[in-house]
Amino acid sequence: MSASWATHQTLLAAVRRSGRARSLRAALLVAPAAAFLAIVFLVPIIGFMLRSVDNWEVPEALPRTSVTLADWNREGLPNEAAFSSLVLDLRALDGASAAALARRLNYSRTGLRTLILKTRASADAIEPEKARAALPALDSQWENQDVWGTLRNESSALTPFFLLAALDLSRDAAGAIHPSRDGALYREVFLRTFGISAAVTSFCVLLGMPLAFYLAAAPTKVASLVLALVLLPFWTSVLVRTTAWVILLQGQGLVNQLLLGLGLIAAPAKLIFNRIGVYVAMTHVMLPFFVLPLYGVMRRVPREHLRAAASLGAPPLLVFRKVYLPQILPGVMAGALLVFVTSLGYYITPALVGGPSDQMVSYFVGFFTNESVNWGMAAALGSLLLAAVVGIYVALAGPANINPARTV
Amino acid sequence: MREKPHDPLTGRLGKPLISIVAWSVLAFLVLPILVVVPLSLTSGTLLTYPLPGLSLRWYAEFLGNPVWLAATRNSLALATGVTLLATPLGTLAAFGLVRPEFPFRQSVTALLLTPLLVPLIIVAVASFLAFSRVGLSGGYLSLLLAHTALALPLVVITVLASLRTLDPWFERAAATLGAMPAQTFRRITLPLILPGVASGALFAFVTSFDEVVVALFLGGPEFRTLPRQIWSGVRESITPTVTAAAVLLVLLSLLAMAAVEHMRRQAERSRMAGIGGAP
Numbered sequence: 001m002s003a004s005w006a007t008h009q010t011l012l013a014a015v016r017r018s019g020r021a022r023s024l025r026a027a028l029l030v031a032p033a034a035a036f037l038a039i040v041f042l043v044p045i046i047g048f049m050l051r052s053v054d055n056w057e058v059p060e061a062l063p064r065t066s067v068t069l070a071d072w073n074r075e076g077l078p079n080e081a082a083f084s085s086l087v088l089d090l091r092a093l094d095g096a097s098a099a100a101l102a103r104r105l106n107y108s109r110t111g112l113r114t115l116i117l118k119t120r121a122s123a124d125a126i127e128p129e130k131a132r133a134a135l136p137a138l139d140s141q142w143e144n145q146d147v148w149g150t151l152r153n154e155s156s157a158l159t160p161f162f163l164l165a166a167l168d169l170s171r172d173a174a175g176a177i178h179p180s181r182d183g184a185l186y187r188e189v190f191l192r193t194f195g196i197s198a199a200v201t202s203f204c205v206l207l208g209m210p211l212a213f214y215l216a217a218a219p220t221k222v223a224s225l226v227l228a229l230v231l232l233p234f235w236t237s238v239l240v241r242t243t244a245w246v247i248l249l250q251g252q253g254l255v256n257q258l259l260l261g262l263g264l265i266a267a268p269a270k271l272i273f274n275r276i277g278v279y280v281a282m283t284h285v286m287l288p289f290f291v292l293p294l295y296g297v298m299r300r301v302p303r304e305h306l307r308a309a310a311s312l313g314a315p316p317l318l319v320f321r322k323v324y325l326p327q328i329l330p331g332v333m334a335g336a337l338l339v340f341v342t343s344l345g346y347y348i349t350p351a352l353v354g355g356p357s358d359q360m361v362s363y364f365v366g367f368f369t370n371e372s373v374n375w376g377m378a379a380a381l382g383s384l385l386l387a388a389v390v391g392i393y394v395a396l397a398g399p400a401n402i403n404p405a406r407t408v
Numbered sequence: 409m410r411e412k413p414h415d416p417l418t419g420r421l422g423k424p425l426i427s428i429v430a431w432s433v434l435a436f437l438v439l440p441i442l443v444v445v446p447l448s449l450t451s452g453t454l455l456t457y458p459l460p461g462l463s464l465r466w467y468a469e470f471l472g473n474p475v476w477l478a479a480t481r482n483s484l485a486l487a488t489g490v491t492l493l494a495t496p497l498g499t500l501a502a503f504g505l506v507r508p509e510f511p512f513r514q515s516v517t518a519l520l521l522t523p524l525l526v527p528l529i530i531v532a533v534a535s536f537l538a539f540s541r542v543g544l545s546g547g548y549l550s551l552l553l554a555h556t557a558l559a560l561p562l563v564v565i566t567v568l569a570s571l572r573t574l575d576p577w578f579e580r581a582a583a584t585l586g587a588m589p590a591q592t593f594r595r596i597t598l599p600l601i602l603p604g605v606a607s608g609a610l611f612a613f614v615t616s617f618d619e620v621v622v623a624l625f626l627g628g629p630e631f632r633t634l635p636r637q638i639w640s641g642v643r644e645s646i647t648p649t650v651t652a653a654a655v656l657l658v659l660l661s662l663l664a665m666a667a668v669e670h671m672r673r674q675a676e677r678s679r680m681a682g683i684g685g686a687p
Contacts, residue, residue, distance in 0.1 A: 022509050029504030030516060033497045033560060041523055041557040044538030045530065051537070207433045214430030217415070226434065228669075233437045235665040237618030239635050240654045243642050244440040247447065247651070252456050254443060287437060310416030319416050345527020347621050352642055362529040369533045369625070382530045393525060 049386070052166075052379035055159035058151075061101040062089040066155035069148070074174060078148050083131035090116075090123040107374070108161060108170075109150040115141050149173025162380035186364070186381065193360040193385075196278060196350075197343035203283040204339045205332065208290040215291070216298035227295075234288035242352045245281040246272060249353070277353035285349060286342065290335040297331025334397065341393045345385065361385045441658060448651040455646060466648040476637060476653060483617055483634040486548065490555045490616035495609040497556075498563025505564070506571040521561045531558065532625035539626065546628020554626055555616040562615060563608035570604025570675065600678070603671035610664045617660065 059066045064085035072078040093101065098120045106113035118139060126134045135142040150173050154161065164170055168187050170180040215226050233241060248254050249271040256268040271277060301324065309319045347362040361381055368378035415423055447455050451463035470476050504510055505517055523531070531554060539550045578600065582592040620635035627636055634653060641650035 019509060022507065023511050026504040026507040026510040030501045030510070030520075033501035033520060033564070034516065036497055037520060037523070037557055037560060040535075040553045041531070044534040045526065047538050048530065048534035207436070210426050210429040211433045214426050226430075229434050229438050231665055231669070232662070233441060235614065235661040236441055236658050237620075237635065237661065239618065239620045239638055239642075240444075240657050240661075241441065243638065243646065243650065243654050244444045246642055247455050247646060248440055248443060252454075254457060257457065284437065284440065287433075306416040314416075316415075316417055316422060324417055341525070345529060347527070347529045348639070352639075362527055365529050365533055366625070369536065375537065378533055382533060385527060386530055389525060389527060 045386075048379050049383045050379075051375055052162050052383045053158045053160065054376070054379075055154060055157055055161070057100055057104040058154045059157055061093055061097050062086065062151075062155060065089050065151065069152040069155050072148070072152060074145075074149060074152065077143065077145060078152075080132040082148070083135055083142075084128035086119075086135070087123050087126050087128045087131045090120040093120060105150065105154060107165075107376075108154055109147070109173075111141070112147070112150065115139055115147070146173035149175070162376040163383070165377060166380040166384055189359070189361055189364060190384070190388075192358075193344055196275075196282070196346075196358070196360060197340050199279055200282045200286055200343045201336050201340045203279065204286050204290040205336055207283070208287055208294060208335070209332070211287075212291045212294040212298055215295050216301075230288050230291055230295075233284070234292065238285050239348060241285055242281050242349045245277065245284065245353055249277055249280070272353055273355040275354070275358050278350050278358045281349050281353045282343060282346060286339045289342065290339050293338070294328070294331045294335045297328055301327045337393065337396050341389050344389050344392075444651050444658070445655050448648055448655045450648055453648065455648060455651065466652040469649050470652045470656075473649070475632075476634075476649070479632050479634045479637040480656075482548075482631055486551055486555065486633060487613045487617040489548075489552045490559050491609050491613045493552065493556045494559040494563050494612040495605065498560050498608060498612075499567050499605050501560075502564050502567035502571055506568060517564075520564050523558050524561050528558075528619075528621040532622040535622065536625045546626060547631045550626045551623060551631065551633075554622050555619060556612075558619065558622070559612035559615045562611040563605075566608035566611060567601065567604050570601045570607075573675075574600055603675040607668045607671055610668055614661060614664045618657065 062085075065082060068082045068085045069078060072082065090098070098117065102113040102116040105116060119135065119142075122138055126138070141147050153159070153171055153173070153175065160171065164177065165180065166186050168180050168182070168184050169177050171177050211226075211230070215223055215230070218226060250256075251268045251270075253271070255271060256265075259265045259269065271280075305323050305327075306319055309323045310316075314322070344360075345362055346360055347366065350358050350360050351363055362385065365378050365382045365385065368374045368381065418426060446459060447457075448466055449462050449464065450459045451461035451465060452459065501520060505513060505520070510516070535550065535554045536545075539545060539553070544550045544553075574597070578596050579592055582596045583589075587595070618635060620633075620639050623633045623636045624639065627633060634657065638650055638653050638657075641647065641653070
């Protein structure tokens with residue numbers, strides 16, 4: 001009894017050991033790819049998202065002031081120590097850091113750029129002990145409580161400033177959150193992004209369902225031709241397809257030539273650099289991503305079910321509603337979700353065929369990175385976009401169902 | 409066998425209607441791409457029909473222009489590097505992920521596929537900022553790393569799909585006949601999944617060769633790829649040279665697509681044969 005028990009235990013341990021060895025081997029096979037993606041992909045994206053709350057510029061440039069202001073209760077003006085710390089901090093700054101600080105503070109309160117640069121230029125002449133009187137004498141803004149309030153807001157290592165700005169909100173000098181003065185600038189961009197994606201998704205459903213249905217029901221020879229015709233745009237680069245639409249839709253483009261020749265319009269219609277161009281080109285790009293998976297789902301619906309329903313006397317519409325639709329609906333939803341979240345991140349197509357009022361969130365992420373070099377703002381808009389894409393996808397599809405965007 | 413009553417779904421009228429709609433949608437999908445081809449062959453300078461005549465002058469212009477040639481060379485070198493890096497990494501990962509005993513299989517698979525979900529602009533800006541921090545600003549190496557991250561999930565998916573259809577009886581039979589694991593892998597498994605690996609490699613190549621957003625941000629002024637060159641052409645003014653370059657990209661995509669389809673069919677056929685011959 002005890003001997004067989006011991007054997008049993010030894011065997012069990014051996015099985016467990018070999019199981020462990022096998023999962024270790026499997027993990028070792030995945031490790032290089034996982035490590036590569038972690039370093040090259042995840043770390044940069046996390047770092048990018050952190051930039052949206054990162055506020056190193058002000059605490060780094062004004063270390064003493066930041067510490068002193070942390071104790072200020074925002075009532076009246078800060079104490080004398082804050083004034084003298086500011087003079088000492090500004091004295092220690094070199095030209096480039098002063099310019100960076102001035103630019104950063106100017107995002108939060110217009111006018112601070114000039115004030116900071118002006119004060120730094122005179123900082124060497126001001127004695128720190130007499131700063132409480134000398135700074136207001138230099139510029140009366142130093143007697144404005146709100147200027148100090150803004151300094152205090154921006155002197156902590158983390159700031160909600162950029163994320164708030166990306167939602168058209170701002171924090172006033174007293175620390176309360178209000179709608180920002182510029183109006184609903186980015187909220188409009190987000191709404192537009194969602195609107196364009198929703199429109200493109202419905203176009204894809206409207207055009208893609210009949211095509212996928214036809215493809216699934218066609219005899220083999222026709223089906224392979226149709227499949228090849230769907231795969232051609234699927235494999236052709238987005239840039240080339242967008243270029244084709246620019247050529248087709250421009251003023252003297254083929255579509256306008258055709259419409260003019262048929263007498264349907266009297267003068268060339270504006271089909272590009274507006275919303276029409278964006279809808280047409282984006283639907284063209286996304287349609288194969290909707291049709292191909294749906295085709296797979298439709299092909300698996302057993303024809304017998306449909307015939308059985310029909311033989312029981314159900315008219316086509318009833319067969320469709322009661323038998324067919326429930327079986328393909330998961331495929332339609334999955335395809336629509338894929339089109340929707342992919343569309344949210346579109347960059348080059350709206351940039352090439354849209355006008356200024358058709359640009360989506362991605363465009364502004366690029367704009368703040370390249371043109372206005374405001375990385376905090378780029379990161380805030382990018383983080384909100386990424387949160388929307390991943391959030392919607394995971395909520396609706398489940399985390400394990402991240403699906404191939406470019407596979408058949 | 410093939411008696412044809414009315415289709416239970418479409419009825420008598422629905423069927424022709426759906427064919428008309430389906431072929432119109434197909435025309436919408438395919439014609440824009442096909443229309444560009446003749447335009448690149450124009451003998452004139454305008455991108456309008458009717459063409460004044462046919463000529464290869466714009467292709468000659470493309471081949472004679474050092475800027476376009478350098479961009480083509482850069483793109484080829486980049487896509488080749490990405491393929492050589494992503495294919496082995498992705499194939500190994502697929503071999504690990506296919507094993508049922510792999511710990512946290514679902515989460516790790518999801519993690520490996522995230523690059524497919526993240527908007528390209530975020531990949532572009534995030535790697536631009538992170539790579540320039542470590543001194544990798546612009547050029548071949550930074551694009552090689554970023555494009556490999558984008559291509560990796562496609563290799564994983566493609567190889568994983570071909571591993572899942574692999575008949576485990578082949579490996580068991582080889583083991584029964586006395587083959588060592590390494591031998592089984594080399595002589596049985598590898599030949600069977602090779603089409604899947606090759607398709608994954610082609611996906612990786614095309615992903616990098618066609619990519620423009622990341623190339624725009626990471627390439628810097630000195631490393632211009634073919635899509636980036638086309639992009640600036642479209643932004644400024646589309647010349648027939650730009651359309652010639654676009655047609656070359658279409659041809660490359662067509663080749664890759666034909667190769668992948670060919671391998672898919674062959675794999676299907678060998679699988680059928682395998683099922684027929686299995687005990």
